[in-house]
Amino acid sequence: MTEARPGSVQLFTTCLVENLRPQVGLAVLDLLEGQGCAVSCPMGQTCCGQPAYNAGCLDDARAMARRTLSVLARSKDPVVIPSGSCADMIIHRYPEILKNDPIDAGAARELAGRTYELSQFLVGVLKVKEVGARSAGRITYHASCHLLRGLGEADSPLQLLATLSGAEMVPLKGAEECCGFGGLFAIKMSDISGAMLQRKLDHIRASDAQTVVACDTGCLLHLEGGLRRQGSAIRVLHLAEALVGT
Amino acid sequence: MTTARQEVLQRIRAALLTAVLPMPAEPALMAAPVGDTEDLVDVFRREAEAVGAVVHGPVSPSEAAACITRVLRAAGARRLLTWNPAEMGVAGLAEDLEREGFETLDPRLPVDPANRAKALLQLGEAEVGLTGASAGLADTGTLVLRSGPGRPRLACLLPPVHVALLPARLILPSLADFLSGAAQAAMDHANLVLISGPSRTGDIELTLMRGMHGPREVHIILLADSEP
Amino acid sequence: MKGTRVAFHSRVSLALKDVPLRSALDRATTRLQSMREIGLTSLADPDAVRDRARRLRASTLQRLDTHLEAFETAVVARGGQVHFARDAAEARRIVLELAASHNVRRVVKSKSMVSEEIGLNPALEEASVEVIESDLGEYIVQLAGETPSHIIAPAFHKTKEQIGLLLHEKLGIPLTVDPATMMAAARSRLRDVYLTADMGISGVNFGVSETGTLCIVTNEGNASLSTSAPRLHVALMGIERLVPTMADLSLVLPILIRSATGQKLSVYLDFITGPRRLVNGGDPDGPSELHVVLVDNGRSRVLGSELAEILYCIRCGACLNVCPVYREVGGHAYGSVYSGPIGAVLTPALHGAGVGSELADASTLCGACKDVCPVRIDIPRMLVRLRSNAVEHGELPLSFRLGLRLFRLAATWPWLFRAAARLGRIVTRALADQNYFRRLPGPLSGWTAQRDLRGFAPKPFSTLLAERRRKRP
Numbered sequence: 001m002t003e004a005r006p007g008s009v010q011l012f013t014t015c016l017v018e019n020l021r022p023q024v025g026l027a028v029l030d031l032l033e034g035q036g037c038a039v040s041c042p043m044g045q046t047c048c049g050q051p052a053y054n055a056g057c058l059d060d061a062r063a064m065a066r067r068t069l070s071v072l073a074r075s076k077d078p079v080v081i082p083s084g085s086c087a088d089m090i091i092h093r094y095p096e097i098l099k100n101d102p103i104d105a106g107a108a109r110e111l112a113g114r115t116y117e118l119s120q121f122l123v124g125v126l127k128v129k130e131v132g133a134r135s136a137g138r139i140t141y142h143a144s145c146h147l148l149r150g151l152g153e154a155d156s157p158l159q160l161l162a163t164l165s166g167a168e169m170v171p172l173k174g175a176e177e178c179c180g181f182g183g184l185f186a187i188k189m190s191d192i193s194g195a196m197l198q199r200k201l202d203h204i205r206a207s208d209a210q211t212v213v214a215c216d217t218g219c220l221l222h223l224e225g226g227l228r229r230q231g232s233a234i235r236v237l238h239l240a241e242a243l244v245g246t
Numbered sequence: 247m248t249t250a251r252q253e254v255l256q257r258i259r260a261a262l263l264t265a266v267l268p269m270p271a272e273p274a275l276m277a278a279p280v281g282d283t284e285d286l287v288d289v290f291r292r293e294a295e296a297v298g299a300v301v302h303g304p305v306s307p308s309e310a311a312a313c314i315t316r317v318l319r320a321a322g323a324r325r326l327l328t329w330n331p332a333e334m335g336v337a338g339l340a341e342d343l344e345r346e347g348f349e350t351l352d353p354r355l356p357v358d359p360a361n362r363a364k365a366l367l368q369l370g371e372a373e374v375g376l377t378g379a380s381a382g383l384a385d386t387g388t389l390v391l392r393s394g395p396g397r398p399r400l401a402c403l404l405p406p407v408h409v410a411l412l413p414a415r416l417i418l419p420s421l422a423d424f425l426s427g428a429a430q431a432a433m434d435h436a437n438l439v440l441i442s443g444p445s446r447t448g449d450i451e452l453t454l455m456r457g458m459h460g461p462r463e464v465h466i467i468l469l470a471d472s473e474p
Numbered sequence: 475m476k477g478t479r480v481a482f483h484s485r486v487s488l489a490l491k492d493v494p495l496r497s498a499l500d501r502a503t504t505r506l507q508s509m510r511e512i513g514l515t516s517l518a519d520p521d522a523v524r525d526r527a528r529r530l531r532a533s534t535l536q537r538l539d540t541h542l543e544a545f546e547t548a549v550v551a552r553g554g555q556v557h558f559a560r561d562a563a564e565a566r567r568i569v570l571e572l573a574a575s576h577n578v579r580r581v582v583k584s585k586s587m588v589s590e591e592i593g594l595n596p597a598l599e600e601a602s603v604e605v606i607e608s609d610l611g612e613y614i615v616q617l618a619g620e621t622p623s624h625i626i627a628p629a630f631h632k633t634k635e636q637i638g639l640l641l642h643e644k645l646g647i648p649l650t651v652d653p654a655t656m657m658a659a660a661r662s663r664l665r666d667v668y669l670t671a672d673m674g675i676s677g678v679n680f681g682v683s684e685t686g687t688l689c690i691v692t693n694e695g696n697a698s699l700s701t702s703a704p705r706l707h708v709a710l711m712g713i714e715r716l717v718p719t720m721a722d723l724s725l726v727l728p729i730l731i732r733s734a735t736g737q738k739l740s741v742y743l744d745f746i747t748g749p750r751r752l753v754n755g756g757d758p759d760g761p762s763e764l765h766v767v768l769v770d771n772g773r774s775r776v777l778g779s780e781l782a783e784i785l786y787c788i789r790c791g792a793c794l795n796v797c798p799v800y801r802e803v804g805g806h807a808y809g810s811v812y813s814g815p816i817g818a819v820l821t822p823a824l825h826g827a828g829v830g831s832e833l834a835d836a837s838t839l840c841g842a843c844k845d846v847c848p849v850r851i852d853i854p855r856m857l858v859r860l861r862s863n864a865v866e867h868g869e870l871p872l873s874f875r876l877g878l879r880l881f882r883l884a885a886t887w888p889w890l891f892r893a894a895a896r897l898g899r900i901v902t903r904a905l906a907d908q909n910y911f912r913r914l915p916g917p918l919s920g921w922t923a924q925r926d927l928r929g930f931a932p933k934p935f936s937t938l939l940a941e942r943r944r945k946r947p
Contacts, residue, residue, distance in 0.1 A: 007517060007809060011937075015891075018895070019693035019934050020928050020929070021928070022933065022934055026935070044888040046652065046891045047885040047891075049885065052881070053858065055861060055870070055874065056834075056858055056859075056860070056862035057865055057870075057875075062883055064885045067885060145839075145842075147839040149839060149840070149841035149842070150752070157696075175871025177842070178840035178842070180838060182839060185837065185838045186920075186921055188920075189835060189836055189926070191486060191490055193920075196798050196802060197801040197925070199798075221927070223751050224926075225921070225926045226925045228925075228926040229925050229926045249556040250556070250558040250559060250560050254542075254774060256559045259539050261775065262539070262778070263778070264779070266779075266783070267535055267536055267782050268852070269528065270529060271525075273526060353758045353759060355758065359577070359944040363670055366669040366670075370665060370669050374735045386738050386739045391642070393751075394751070394754075395754045395757065397758070398758040398759045398762055399702040400699075400759050403699050404699070422721075422724035422737065428720045432720055432745050435550075436600070436748055436750050436751050436757055436760050437746055437760060438747075440745075442745075443741055445693070446608060446692070448627065448739055449609070449611035449627060450500070450610070450632065451502075451630070451634050452501070452627065453634075455657050458661060458695065459608065459661060459665075459668075459696045460742065465537045467909070473927050
């Protein structure tokens with residue numbers, strides 16, 4: 001893997017960003033193009049298949065993986081994804097679930113080798129030191145599980161947030177604890193999910209932050225869903241949105 | 247007809263044909279701890295105190311008896327559940343104990359249940375258990391005791407206070423040092439027990455308390471080999 | 475199995491409403507987590523230790539039959555007796571027969587998860603054998619007529635007020651909230667038990683196959699006493715709990731104990747090899763007979779499956795302490811002997827046939843358990859495997875199955891995906907309030923009971939992208 005700044009990258013938007021939080025996609029474009037990358041968004045993207053995998057529907061997950069592979073294999077450009085869980089799915093789970101497939105096993109490994117979560121890419125590959133954006137107020141960071149434990153990225157998002165001028169980072173108690181989303185878990189085990197969410201929201205409120213940032217749209221859905229229901233004015237932003245000074 | 251033994255072993259062999267047992271690569275050799283210039287006795291004392299034991303000495307052979315007597319008295323001993331003094335490495339200990347008026351209970355448990363029960367109840371009256379030790383482990387402040395003729399297991403367990411005589415030269419750096427040579431000792435003794443401080447529990451709201459079943463006080467008297 | 479799923483949800487619901495339980499859980503898991511972290515600081519390279527420990531478990535299991543035979547030979551060579559038990563019923567039978575043939579009226583027990591697993595205590599009691607737990611936490615739980623809620627700290631779901639009341643009711647001591655007083659009362663009662671018990675039953679943390687040694691880890695000294703005072707010692711051991719050599723223990727003991735309580739070593743480490751020796755005049759005390767019961771009860775089947783890795787477990791409890799689900803509901807909600815992340819895999823693995831399969835769903839796959847496991851067991855992977863087994867057995871509710879199948883279709887045909895998204899936008903415009911749903915029907919009502927749900931954006935990203943590209947080509 002070369003450390004040279006690549007000229008072109010592919011954006012895998014993710015189904016949640018595409019349909020629910022498209023502003024995240026625009027923010028990612030601003031960030032990457034601002035660093036001099038040419039960003040292509042390959043046609044025909046849908047979903048990485050993680051919900052099916054998590055539910056144990058491995059055949060469905062494989063079908064969706066093959067689809068995504070075909071979309072992202074047209075070009076050899078690195079793939080950047082504004083979601084820790086989708087990136088983890090492609091990097092770690094695709095080679096695993098396709099390992100017995102004579103045709104796609106190799107393609108899965110090849111794709112995994114050039115796929116990055118957004119903060120991973122900005123810090124690890126582009127070596128971004130400065131995003132040049134302004135923000136205001138107190139920001140706290142919730143560490144999404146797949147980014148933190150699946151991809152081992154603890155610091156990159158924090159490093160990037162620290163470069164925002166005008167914003168004050170405040171610590172979040174239990175930042176590394178799961179918010180309780182877990183995809184279908186939030187529906188199948190909604191009472192436990194709600195209890196986990198409440199704990200997280202209590203910590204967020206106690207942090208005195210005005211904005212909470214995370215790198216996974218699933219977490220964001222969950223956090224904002226709870227905060228909004230409880231009448232809170234705390235903003236819930238994706239890392240990309242925060243880094244462009246939203 | 248297959249026995250349970252045969253069947254379990256057969257099942258295991260069959261299972262191993264399809265077992266998925268992931269294994270990571272051998273990690274790099276861990277750096278051996280930098281040769282500690284710190285004296286083993288000092289490390290032992292610090293670690294034993296950290297787990298709540300009281301460490302005395304090292305005492306020379308001529309001071310040993312007096313020190314032992316002092317510690318026993320301070321612990322309120324009248325009746326002792328003790329190893330055979332000949333097993334504890336202090337010359338003349340038996341005579342000293344007798345002269346000082348400590349009553350030594352017979353630790354031998356009869357095999358028949360009725361007499362055994364009676365004997366146990368009597369042993370339960372001892373205020374102090376007195377033992378030797380076959381080794382110490384410095385980095386955890388641990389005593390190693392081996393059961394055997396003249397070395398009752400209950401001496402370090404039943405009484406509320408345990409006094410252990412440990413020759414300082416028997417202190418090893420760590421558990422790993424002990425275990426690497428322990429196979430024969432394990433096979434030769436019905437019980438080896440490693441004791442690191444007084445008995446403790448945290449089972450009530452994680453409040454740490456001493457003396458749950460085993461002793462609430464552990465005194466370790468380090469024995470030097472020679473006069474200073 | 476629908477019945478067990480409903481029961482599980484009902485236990486969860488009860489637990490979530492139990493305020494004292496939840497605050498006890500909070501306190502205890504936080505404490506144990508931080509103790510573990512402090513404990514690991516005294517290891518030069520904890521990750522290397524974990525990798526080595528994992529390799530040891532894997533390589534031992536790879537030759538489990540050989541190690542078991544060697545272990546048996548070694549135990550017998552030192553005068554012990556070994557019994558194999560294919561299942562729980564057989565294990566119970568073996569212990570009951572030993573009790574009957576040795577005129578055992580009273581048993582003192584030190585902690586043994588296997589004994590819980592096989593349902594030993596009720597069986598002994600039914601045979602008129604009195605069984606008393608010696609570990610303080612287990613004793614408290616026994617007095618309360620409950621089961622342990624945590625592998626390491628069985629009674630930590632109880633407050634000291636609850637324990638004081640319990641001891642007042644069961645032991646007749648004056649009502650107190652002072653833990654030291656409670657401990658003294660329990661200690662005094664249990665001393666009587668040690669001194670009068672006919673048989674001691676213990677678990678085994680590790681069996682050592684080269685020497686036939688049983689290694690038992692405690693802080694209280696209750697295993698030492700339970701296995702030294704009575705005339706009989708029966709040790710229950712899962713067949714997977716072996717290490718090949720005494721030296722191997724120096725790898726697993728430090729990481730087990732630090733992961734469990736943060737200590738460098740437990741107060742007592744017992745190495746028991748055979749019964750009381752008779753040579754040279756004989757040992758003054760110790761049991762005259764030692765019986766080791768090797769329990770399979772599904773382990774050999776697990777060994778042959780994709781879940782074999784769960785057998786690496788050394789029962790430290792660290793996964794329970796970090797699990798965000800366990801922290802909310804506690805051990806009893808799991809409804810099985812083994813709870814928390816380890817239980818969510820072990821219970822269905824050991825029992826098969828859909829027992830406990832709902833437990834695999836009680837996880838967000840957050841991976842905190844895998845992060846702390848001293849032998850790096852990949853519990854999330856196995857939870858997905860269990861979920862996939864459930865799907866194959868047709869256990870996924872129809873609505874989910876249908877929903878996922880539709881989702882798969884949409885994901886494989888982009889035009890369908892876009893059409894579905896268009897539908898989503900229409901539904902959002904129709905039903906959402908300022909782009910957020912406040913109430914949704916069916917399975918989604920669980921979400922909206924406590925949370926709003928963001929709806930579909932008026933324009934998807936691909937449309938906004940096209941517009942942007944038109945403006946700045």
